[in-house]
Amino acid sequence: MILPKENARIRKVIEHFCNGNELQFSREIGISQPRINRLFTKDPRNGRYPVVTFNIVKSILERFKDVSSDWLVTGQGEMLRKQNEKEYEPSLYLPLLNYQHFYKNGNENDLVSGDYIISKLKSFGVEFLVENKKSIYGCKEVSVNTFIIYGRQYVLYTDQGILIKRLYAVEGEDEKLKCVGEYDETAFKIDKKLIKKLAIIIGKLEYY
Structure with missing residues (x-):
């Protein structure tokens, strides 16, 4: 199963902070488990994976302060922020989405x-x-x-x-x-x- 890059990064965050437990992750960021689960399953109606929405990105960055916003949104750099790296500012970014x-x-x-x-x-x-x-x-x-x-x-x-x-x-x-x-x-x-x-x-x- 080859996930879209942005969905795969969410999977990596779940594995790092919650040992791959999607239920725990959903509780941590305040988003329902079914909504998180759908990120990793193709929609049978169109054969595509759901996009990672702004709300999910924002919730992850607000809960897990060590996650780099640049990495989560663009894939650039490392997953974890460096000690002196600027924290996520939600007013500066739009999410990475299809079309x-x-x-x-x-x-x-x-x-x-x-x-x-x-x-x-x-x-x-x-x-x-x-x-x-x-x-x-x-x-x-x-x-x-x-x-x-x-x-x-x-x-x-x-x-x-x-x-x-x-x-x-x-x-x-x-x-x-x-x-x-x-x-x-x-x-x-x-x-x-x-x-x-x-x-x-x-x-x-x-x-x-």
Whole structure:
């Protein structure tokens, strides 16, 4: 059984830290054992191994501090960090995934694509990542009371959860914003006071 390189590196981490015990590993990083098991089994529907998601990479690096982020993500260097090597910074990296695309500012002219991509995003102004379904958003926090670029996508943190919406002005109601979903035109108004935190989406990574 020849695993994809990124899946094989996960296997090596399990063997090193958990003596190959996938149940123990899943408990250590807080991800279900079936999800970990699937990384090492071909999907009968398409004959492919599942990709290693950002959430799995992030969980491993946060739990096992000695693992080198460069090695886990790119395969470069050694598995264990050197004593003076900089620790993992989740805001700097996107995961290594198959068939992924990163749209800077949602503009297809700025498309970066390929079978495998690693992007260091600080140069784009990205401060943190938000994962949602099969997309990862590179975000930068902004103030809801400052200038908002209408028509752009934002991540809204509210008491009801996280929303990813395009924002527009509401005529005659300066304290409200119109929210429109990414894949539909269903719109609603939200009071700015209900937004606990607001982040503009600088780029979007899609994987399949």
